[in-house]
Amino acid sequence: MGEVADDASAARTEMQPARHRSPLAAITRTEQVYTQLRADILSGRVLPGTKLRFADLTERYDCSTSVVREGLTRLAEQGLVQSEPQHGFHVTPLSQDDLDDLTTARCEIEGLVLRMSIEHGNIAWESDVVAAHHALDRTSMESAADPVVMSDEWTLAHSRFHQALLAACPNQRLRNMALSLRDAAELYRRWSLPIGHDDDRDVQGEHRALAAAALRGDAAEAVRLLDEHLRRTTRALGTRERALSTQ
Amino acid sequence: MGEVADDASAARTEMQPARHRSPLAAITRTEQVYTQLRADILSGRVLPGTKLRFADLTERYDCSTSVVREGLTRLAEQGLVQSEPQHGFHVTPLSQDDLDDLTTARCEIEGLVLRMSIEHGNIAWESDVVAAHHALDRTSMESAADPVVMSDEWTLAHSRFHQALLAACPNQRLRNMALSLRDAAELYRRWSLPIGHDDDRDVQGEHRALAAAALRGDAAEAVRLLDEHLRRTTRALGTRERALSTQ
């Protein structure tokens, strides 16, 4: 419980430009709890489908039901949790159909955003991509402690890399949509390593090729590579998901 | 105040499959207030940029702050209102940049969804499109009472028509994204008639052509027509928005 460190989801939170907060960075309790709740879900500390009881959460985050409720409401609006009117909230369960929809949507939208980003990217953007890719390339996928679990560092670096690629798209709405789809996919990716692991896939190589195409301004090729990258991930997850759902 | 009749936004609410509600349709207070709040904003009863004070809203909707807060939180997550941490909420203001982004996003995503819808549409879908188009075609754009204001009936019929077109897209996520973008655009459209009015545009004709292309299964043409339709609307709004922002 508690004191959860930075993780993939934090990356999105960073995006919001911190407005001038004069006194003591007066961030609200709601915001804190929302961020933690979100991180806990995206990082897989809570299983998909789990019921989220108010009593548990108020104790866990040490706040009143109102605050928990607001956090859950926001997550529900994003689709990370689901709300059933008199039955409370639960983490959105995984389903093959949704994964398929999600992948199609991501291929289309993330592809579009990537193309726009490449077309508008300047030198600063290129630098960021190079940096993010370097970090990702040097980070091990398996966590040191438990090799069967995906390492938090890699997940973060992975998230940062893909975000860096998209960062130069000038259309905020589309960019946010792409990021929100990535978050949704994060839930699926979290439960994938045990199966995807023994695949004969060179994920790091895919990233290298993707970064190269983007940096040389070859939007068409980059989009093609991204598409393939996403579909491959889905294929690996598909098997895993089926295993989960039969539990 | 209060007792606001059905309107454009209600259309989206309908989508959510009403789950079996056994006793007295136990809809929650929160849901009611959220729906009304949303309708009030989308229908233009509240000006973009307006500050939304809790005191006003609790009185207006006759409920406690918690309920208002939840509604606002949900709307904020959708982008219809904005939340500034210790300063409350206000209706998202209009801006030319955002309108441009919005239009681009809609052309891309709504176009994509329309294509998928046409490709997957069956006879029931065709019937719905025909019906929705008929209703739209027979509804007058100007309201009887005040000809300078866009009639609520037309707005509703318009919304229903475009929704009907998209309804056969099997990808729920993409479909919802397209609908949510349409809602965002609704805010802009609401403030458009006074300028767009004297344009030499045949909006109903555009709808007729769009419906025809969709029904004959010509996805490419339909998408082209939709693209044009959306861009024309934006062009009309652009002028209007500039006028509003200088107020």
Added chain:
DNA sequence: TGTCAAGAATATTTCGATATTGCGCGCGAT
């Protein structure tokens, strides 16, 4: 006259408690 600080006034955020709702169990009737 301008600036700054203290305090009043106003608005938002958070809390704890009450009101509702849904669910399961036991009891009685058929």
Added chain:
DNA sequence: ATCGCGCGCAATATCGAAATATTCTTGACA
């Protein structure tokens, strides 16, 4: 034995007010 009914428990939804933050007002001091 099974079905229907109602009581009580558990969990959520809603309330109203206390706690906190911000803005506005006022008045002293340079």
